Amino acid sequence: MYKNIEEPKRKISPYAINVWRITNTIGHTIFLLILVVLLIMDSHFAWYSWISYVLWGLLGFTIISAVWSIVFEPTLLQKYWRYGLNKEFVQLKHGRWNLAHQVIPMTKIQYVSLQQGPILRKYGLSSISIGTMASTHEIPAIQEDEAKAIRNEIAELAKVKEVEN
């Protein structure tokens, strides 16, 4: 498909599925709790009727979204996430229905950093942030030692600067 450059092939850790399931469960639980509190207050204080419609609507929407983003989305996301790097480019590719494929030249990278929250740490994973002058990109959930190796590799390759003219 792309003659000049190999398609990105490396996959992210399968534990990413668990990580996403946990974080999405936490997020949705918090939102659901807030909604429930609001609904109780609504029935107590008899707010405007449209507020309760909106709240019930949001509740239904949250439940659907929870099913999608806890049960289905993490597997699909992990399955189709690819990244790749060679001497000249970093490539990130993800999504099947909504495909996004990003190419970043090594010379335009300004910084790389590793991040690790408590859930990622539990699985021994790290995520990598790659910053250019335009924006920041993330490769989520990679084995910690692998992530470190990638960070060092990018940092080494990104040292090379183009002549600007």
Place this chain on the structure above:
Amino acid sequence: MDQKKRMHPMMMPVSFFTSLKDIFFVFIILFVINYSSEATWVEIGRILFFVYLIYKFVSVIVTWWRTTYTINESFIEIEQGLFTRKHHQIPYDRIQNVQTNTPFYLRPFHLTALTLETGAEDEDSSFTFTAITKEEAKQIEYVLDHYTKQKSSDTIDTNIIETDEAQAMTKEEKVVHFNPTKKDILKASVLSFSYLLLIPVLASLFSNIDEVYDLSATGNKIIQFVKDSWFWIGTLIILFIIVAIGFGIIRTYLKYGRYEISSDHERVYIRKGVLNEQHFSIRKQNVQAVHIEQSLLKRMLKIAEVKLISAGGVDLSGEEVNSLYPFLPIHRAYTIIEEILPEFQVQTNMESLPKKSLVARMCQIPVLWIIGTIIIVIFFPKWWPISIILFLFTIMSRLLDYYFTRFLIHGETLQVRTGGIFMTTSITTREKIIELKLEQNFIQKRFDLANIETANRSKPVHTTPLYNIPMHMTQRAFIWYTGRNPRIEGGLDGE
């Protein structure tokens, strides 16, 4: 050269009067509108006003006295502040743009204001010398130019000594590319809609006078009189149109009249303004992309605006100055780009999109229309025809966008044209693109279409998206971009 200097003493009256301009409105309220009032708040306000004036007067003198600058070999050092001294260094190689601005009141004294812009994001990103002599400004610019020239010959051309002289030769040759003719200014005044500004100006004038003297009563009489005779209405309207057009032409002339675009080996220079003269320059190597913008009206008059998207902020007191000239005749626009920035040369044989691209555009969910319609149905049900107009407008703009979108990869340049009513042609080169992104949703997959988006370095980041183009075009863009072959600093044996 290393001694501490102060700015010209004229800085004091200049800063004093600029601060007066800011509180002019307060003056009007306190002393004109409430001319005969003896209310307590007016009295207190007047006292505070005088206290402020005295404070300003003293602070202006102190600021001038305590602000010094030193021109060093590789940086300018600025010291400010009465009690806490603030030392601020601007290294020459950080300076992206130099601008001079000569308002009419500085001209008789042979003074000018000079702004040094760096690419930084913080508040210290630029420094303005409010009033210095023209010779001093020239001196600073000369030091800067000399420094960058020396540096570039140091780092890049170490092994070629003769280029230094050759560079010095080309440096002298500043080529003038554009001076507007009378015809250009006439066209510009039609397009700039300056004459419409007369309406708010008159309205505010009227309401201001009205507050002091009761004009509306006399006004009513006048209106009654005018109603009685058609002749007077006609004359009044014609008079108004003449005044408005005259006003528009004068205003456009003052802004765009003595305009000059010139360039040398390293920079593009723009001089504008008749009463307030402004000079600024953009380093050619900082130009990341070139935009040619045309509204429907400009297209009919064969006029275009050329903008240079540049790294590092190009901003002069809030006014946009990345524009070369907003009213360039289109063929001149092309040749000027070719003369100034040959790497961004405009190609005319661009590719249009296939029919399926239009189909995909039409299939998109019209979010704006849906939201608009919901708002209308809920809050303003009587205004339902607006929904239909909005829908037609959505369809229209999609159609126009499809018909005018073009795409071209030519050598090192990527040239993209988008937009229906406001058409923008964007030209950038492979080396200046810092990211390329391809996106495809499942509907586009059916049609074998995709979006691409390129990002360029600028402040804020400059992105050029192109929607619903055929997959083979995006693939070509990918192959083209991944085939980039930049020159690397320090030679090829960098590994």
